[in-house]
Amino acid sequence: MIDMSDVSDLKEPLERASKLVSNPADPYGRLAARRTKKRRNERLTAGFVALAVAGAAIGVTAAALHSTSRHHRTIAGSGFVAPGLAPGQYLYQQQVIQGVSDAGGGVVIQTWWASDGSGRISEDCPDPCSYGANTGTFGPGKFPADSDVSGLSTDPNVLYDQMVQRTSPTGSSPEPDFSPGPYLAPGVTAGSLRVAVETLLMDANGSPDLRAALFQVAERIPGVQITEDTTDPAGRPATRLDFPELPEGGHPILYGDPSTGQLMADSFSVASRGYVLYNEGIVDSTDAVPTGDQWLFPPAATPSP
Amino acid sequence: MRPGGVRAFMPHMGHAAATTSASAEEGHAPVPADPAVTFEAFFDQHHERLYRALWLMTRNRHEAEEIAQDAFLKVWERWDRVASLDEPGGYLYRTAMNVFRSRRRRSAVALRRAVRQLPRDDELEAVEERDVVIRALAGLATRQRAAIVLTDLLGMSSEEAGEALGIRGGTVRVLLGRARAALRQEMGDRHE
Numbered sequence: 001m002i003d004m005s006d007v008s009d010l011k012e013p014l015e016r017a018s019k020l021v022s023n024p025a026d027p028y029g030r031l032a033a034r035r036t037k038k039r040r041n042e043r044l045t046a047g048f049v050a051l052a053v054a055g056a057a058i059g060v061t062a063a064a065l066h067s068t069s070r071h072h073r074t075i076a077g078s079g080f081v082a083p084g085l086a087p088g089q090y091l092y093q094q095q096v097i098q099g100v101s102d103a104g105g106g107v108v109i110q111t112w113w114a115s116d117g118s119g120r121i122s123e124d125c126p127d128p129c130s131y132g133a134n135t136g137t138f139g140p141g142k143f144p145a146d147s148d149v150s151g152l153s154t155d156p157n158v159l160y161d162q163m164v165q166r167t168s169p170t171g172s173s174p175e176p177d178f179s180p181g182p183y184l185a186p187g188v189t190a191g192s193l194r195v196a197v198e199t200l201l202m203d204a205n206g207s208p209d210l211r212a213a214l215f216q217v218a219e220r221i222p223g224v225q226i227t228e229d230t231t232d233p234a235g236r237p238a239t240r241l242d243f244p245e246l247p248e249g250g251h252p253i254l255y256g257d258p259s260t261g262q263l264m265a266d267s268f269s270v271a272s273r274g275y276v277l278y279n280e281g282i283v284d285s286t287d288a289v290p291t292g293d294q295w296l297f298p299p300a301a302t303p304s305p
Numbered sequence: 306m307r308p309g310g311v312r313a314f315m316p317h318m319g320h321a322a323a324t325t326s327a328s329a330e331e332g333h334a335p336v337p338a339d340p341a342v343t344f345e346a347f348f349d350q351h352h353e354r355l356y357r358a359l360w361l362m363t364r365n366r367h368e369a370e371e372i373a374q375d376a377f378l379k380v381w382e383r384w385d386r387v388a389s390l391d392e393p394g395g396y397l398y399r400t401a402m403n404v405f406r407s408r409r410r411r412s413a414v415a416l417r418r419a420v421r422q423l424p425r426d427d428e429l430e431a432v433e434e435r436d437v438v439i440r441a442l443a444g445l446a447t448r449q450r451a452a453i454v455l456t457d458l459l460g461m462s463s464e465e466a467g468e469a470l471g472i473r474g475g476t477v478r479v480l481l482g483r484a485r486a487a488l489r490q491e492m493g494d495r496h497e
Binding site: 010011013014015016017018019020021022023024027028030031034035 | 345348349352353356357358360361366369370373374377378381382432436438439442453454457458460485488489492
C-alpha cells in the first residue's frame with residue numbers, strides 16, 4: 001500500500017527555491033581550517049594537562065600572591081546586597097530576547113530555579129520561531145543549564161580564582177569564541193575569562209548572591225570599562241560594563257543593578273545583534289511570578305521590546 | 306579515487322547505517338578508503354545540496370553553513386569507517402540532522418550567542434521578496450519546514466524523515482499535512 005503522505009508535487013518548486021541562495025566562499029577550505037584548528041586545540045589541551053600537573057605547586061603560590069594584590073584594588077560596584085536562596089525558594093527570571101524570532105518580536109523565556117537543581121522553564125516565542133528553549137518542569141538536578149554552579153564561592157576574590165581555573169584548558173568552561181586581552185594564567189586570557197563569566201551570568205541557575213559575585217568578577221576583567229549611574233536599555237538605573245572590541249567588530253555590554261549586582265540586561269554595541277532584558281525575583285513555587293518586594297530590582301515596565 | 310568510493314545520496318536513509326559486511330555479502334569485498342582523496346570528492350558531491358536544504362530549513366545561510374560544516378567535520382573524523390558504508394551520504398544527512406536538532410535544543414545562553422554571532426541573512430530577505438515558495442516557507446514552524454524539505458526535496462519517506470528528526474513518522478505526516486497545504490495555498494494564491 002502506498003503511503004500517500006509520501007507523495008508530493010512540491011519537489012520542483014522546492015528544488016528551484018533551494019537554488020536561490022548563493023554558495024558560501026571556499027567551503028572546503030573553511031572545513032579544512034576548522035579541522036586543523038580543532039586538532040591544534042586538542043594537542044594544546046593535552047599539553048596543558050601535563051603542564052598543570054607539573055606546575056601545581058607553583059600555581060598555588062602564584063594564586064596566593066595574585067589574590068593578595070587584588071585586595072588593594074578599588075572595585076566599582078562592591079557592597080552589593082543580594083540574598084541567597086533558601087530551600088523551597090526559586091530564583092525567577094524573565095528574559096526578553098530581542099532578535100532571534102523569524103517574526104521579529106521578542107522571545108520571552110521564564111525560568112524558576114531552586115538550589116537543588118529543580119525548576120521550570122517556559123517560553124513564549126512568536127510563531128514562526130527559529131529557536132526553541134528547553135522548556136518543561138524539572139526535578140532535582142535536572143534543570144538544564146550550561147554550567148554547574150555548585151562549589152562556586154560567593155566571595156568575589158575566591159570566585160575570581162575559581163573562574164580562572166575553570167577557564168583553563170583543563171577547566172569546565174566552554175571554549176572561548178575569541179581570545180583578545182592580556183594573558184592571565186596558562187591558557188586563560190581576559191577574553192576567555194569574560195566568556196566564562198558571561199556564560200554563568202546569562203544562564204538561569206545560580207543564587208542571587210553568587211550572581212552578584214560573578215558581576216564583580218566581570219568588573220575586574222582587564223580591559224573592561226565601567227560606567228556607573230547610567231541606565232539599561234529599558235531605562236532602569238544601572239552599572240554598565242563595556243568589554244574590549246571583538247575581532248569581528250563590536251563589543252559585548254553587560255548592565256547590572258547598582259544595589260544587588262544582578263544582571264539586568266546584556267547587549268552588543270552593534271545594534272542589529274539584539275539584546276536581552278532580565279526581570280528577576282524570588283518566589284516560593286514554579287507557578288508564581290514575583291510581586292512587590294519579591295523583585296530583586298525594578299522590573300522593566302514593558303517586558304516585550 | 307577508489308571505484309565507488311563516493312556514492313550518490315539515496316533517499317532510503319534507513320540504509321545509511323549499513324556496514325561493510327553488507328557489501329561483502331553482495332560479493333564486493335570492502336576496499337580500504339583513501340581519506341585524502343575520497344573525502345574531498347565526497348564533500349564536493351554533497352556540500353551544495355546539503356547546504357541548500359539546510360538553508361530552506363533554517364532560513365539563514367550562515368546557520369546552514371555552520372551546520373553543514375559541523376556535519377562534514379564529524380564525517381571527516383570518521384571517514385575511514387564512513388567511506389566504507391553503503392550510503393555515506395545517508396550518514397552525512399543523518400549527522401546534519403543531529404546537529405540541526407542539537408542546535409535547536411540549545412539553552413537560553415546559546416540563544417544569546419546566536420543573536421550575537423549569527424549575522425542577519427540579508428540575502429534571504431531579498432529572495433523572499435520575489436519567491437513565493439521561500440515566502441510560504443517563512444510562514445511554517447521550523448519542524449514543518451524540516452519535514453517538508455527532508456521529504457519533498459530530499460526524497461525521504463515520512464518514516465525516514467522522522468528518524469532523522471528524532472520524531473515519529475506519524476508526527477512527520479501531521480507536520481507535512483499542514484506544511485503542504487500552506488505551501489499550495491500560497492502558490493495557488495499567487496497564480497490566481
